[in-house]
Amino acid sequence: MILSDSSNISESIETASVNAQKMIRGANETLLQNFLNGSLILGTILFFLNLYNAFQQEDTFATIIVFAAYALVFLITFARMIPYTIRVGFLTIAYLLTGVISFYQSGMNANGLLYLLISVLVIALLEERGLWILQIGINTILVSIMSYLINTGIIEVGSSLVENNTLLYWISVIVNFTFLLILTAGPISQFMRTWHRQVEELNLQNDQLTRENLDLQARRTEFEKDFDRRRLRQVTARQISREISHQSDIDKLLTDTVDLIRTQLNYQHVAIFITDERGETASLVAATGEGSQALLERKYRIRVQEPGIINSVILHGESFLSNNLAEETRVNRSFIIPKAQAELTAPLRIGQKMLGALDVQAEQTDVFRDEDIEMLQTIADQLALVIDKATQIQALQEHVANLEExxxxxxxxxxxxxxxxxxxxxxxxxxxxxxxxEFEPFKISEEAMNNGEIVTAAPGDENNPDSDESIMAVPIVLRDQVLGVLNIKYKGKEIPRDLTALVSNASDRLALALENARLLEQIQQRADREHLVGEISSKLRSATDIDSILRTTAAELGKSLGIDEVRIQLRANENK
Incomplete structure (x- = not known):
């Protein structure tokens, strides 16, 4: 956004510069046209005066120059399709020719020098480049050449000299002087008006650019503050997500989450709701802020289908943001803190499965922005993953504990x-x-079997009457069940650690060996029973009547199983 504004201001400056150049060129073209109009009007008078004088003196060269100068001025005055620079050049040449004819007719005189001066003023006023310096050089060379030609007699001035006291001379002087005044005063006046107008426009543009620059600076400052706020929010969200991702205990996870969000993000109230298995109600399981402890002690819960902000978030799985709760009609007043003015709620979900909601409240209006929704939703998604993972781990641990038990x-x-x-x-x-x-158990054997841990007694101990031998009781443990105990006597005041570790390892291996032997005996007993049942069944199949079958069954069970007494009785009457 700031880059776009900077680009717009740069374009405005470029446009203003281009417009200023167009205005200057337009003013120069207007000034040129005024020069040409004045030159044509006053030049017409000089044209007839000089033409009359040239005819009177029968001077063909002067007549040609007068015609050429007038024709040139006439052409560039009305032929506006000619480029601006060429018209300026032609006007300068016209004044040069007029000066030359003045020198030719009257020698070195003020009128000729004025014409040369006008040629310099024309090119200086109408051309922005330093061409007037070149024009001064050209005029200097021209004056030098004319002076040389007149002084050497190559040009005979006397034959063409106009007498100073004639009417023609005074008319020529008055016209030249008037034209010079118009030529100098008009452009200067127009230049000053144009200059003042351009200065005012530039001042206005400068004021506008200053205002735009101040506005840009203000927006840049606001953008930097907003950028810093977003960056801090993102860093805080990552930190919170990282902290809660290491938790496996659900209760501690939920408590740490609300505390971190409140302290790190500076919210006045943070709460977490978890839905039941059927998704009908949501219970407040963790909260921090004013009145939160009382709600937790009351085991506050809401029905998902009832109206309310949190209810709607859990029901539809969409975040909710309100920067002015006074205008919100779905607010659940029994849960909102007294000074709450804004609320932001994000759903806890795994795919399409809703786990609950994460709710934050603030005591000021207009504190939440769109990026806060994304930030809180990121935390809520991470929290939902951790809750789901912790729930699965807890369920798995309970299942494993049940299996182990x-x-x-x-x-x-x-x-x-x-x-x-x-x-x-x-x-x-x-x-x-x-x-x-012959086995005489130690006094510490019972303690070792009851606790399932190794117990030792030094010489002279109350549980060890010997004065030079240490005793140790090592329980034989299989799957947390004590099968027996190993009693060890060692000559010395202390049993070495490596001996303790060795006996403990031997006890573990002994427990596995005993279990394997028991399983083997159990398999053997089961095989014997199956063999015995098979023999009895074979003998029963050889009997042909009921009496023989009963006799054989009673006898074989008594002999095979070592039973003192076996009785078999068939029911004679269904009514008894």
């Missing part, structure tokens, strides 16, 4: 059943290079 429950139940089926305590001790089943 199910797996732990399964592991706990499987080992409980497995150990119960063994009907013996599996205790082994390696003491003095001898493996035995």
């Amino acid at each position: 199910s797996y732990r429950s399964y592991t706990r139940g499987a080992w409980t059943s497995h150990l119960a089926s063994i009907k013996e305590n599996l205790n082994y001790a390696f003491v003095n290079d001898t493996l035995s089943t």
